[in-house]
Amino acid sequence: MSEKFIVIDTETANSIDDPIVYDIGFAVVDRTGKVYETHSYAIADVILDSEMMSTAYYVEKLPQYWEEIKNGKRLLRHFKTVKMILADVCKQYDIKAVVAHNARFDYRSLNLTQRYITSSKYRYFFPYGIKIWDTLKMSREVLKENEDYSQFCEDNGYITKNNQKRFTAEILYRFITGDNEFIEKHKGLDDVLIEKDIFAYCLNKNPEINGALWDD
Numbered sequence: 001m002s003e004k005f006i007v008i009d010t011e012t013a014n015s016i017d018d019p020i021v022y023d024i025g026f027a028v029v030d031r032t033g034k035v036y037e038t039h040s041y042a043i044a045d046v047i048l049d050s051e052m053m054s055t056a057y058y059v060e061k062l063p064q065y066w067e068e069i070k071n072g073k074r075l076l077r078h079f080k081t082v083k084m085i086l087a088d089v090c091k092q093y094d095i096k097a098v099v100a101h102n103a104r105f106d107y108r109s110l111n112l113t114q115r116y117i118t119s120s121k122y123r124y125f126f127p128y129g130i131k132i133w134d135t136l137k138m139s140r141e142v143l144k145e146n147e148d149y150s151q152f153c154e155d156n157g158y159i160t161k162n163n164q165k166r167f168t169a170e171i172l173y174r175f176i177t178g179d180n181e182f183i184e185k186h187k188g189l190d191d192v193l194i195e196k197d198i199f200a201y202c203l204n205k206n207p208e209i210n211g212a213l214w215d216d
Helices: 059-071 079-093 103-118 135-143 147-156 169-177 188-205
Strands: 004-014 019-030 035-043 075-077 097-100 131-134
Touching: 004 079, 004 103, 004 188, 019 079, 019 103, 019 188, 035 059, 035 079, 035 188, 075 079, 079 103, 097 103, 097 188, 103 131, 103 135, 131 135, 135 169, 135 188, 147 169, 169 188
Parallel strands: 004 097, 035 075, 097 131
Antiparallel strands: 004 019, 019 035
């Protein structure tokens, strides 16, 4: 059986320094980006808190969430339930690594939400021993000397103030697909389904790449 990964994405409220998760999307994929199952959850502990949600960066998207919950596209679940679901999926597919774009943010936001909801009784979201891989780190490695990507960024102004190439998921997906009009949804599962293609692209370019955030 081929190795499986979970690709995950979160959307948050509160501040950028102390992000609290209200939307979790994740998918089980293999190294080619093939999807085996998907999950999309609005976090009841947070999204029902109107004061907290007033701080959400994409607060204007909230009516879409309620419509998706109403039609069953997205499930309303407590954070602890989603944590248990993810742990069960990890066990079912023998997941060794969870993948995200700019994974430090998702890792931190999920742990902070865990501590916020449980008053720090429980402090970590992911099952013990799971590695965290970062497609931002991976894409920088495989594309740092890529002349086509350099030209793409220069032609489209995808350059930082420090004259460095940008590596957002939206820009990377535009490059990979050739669709320079693509707009990222900034909703959990929608973003997962582009980030899994970035993941597969990086693995295709370098099958031996180490995407882990931290060395053992």
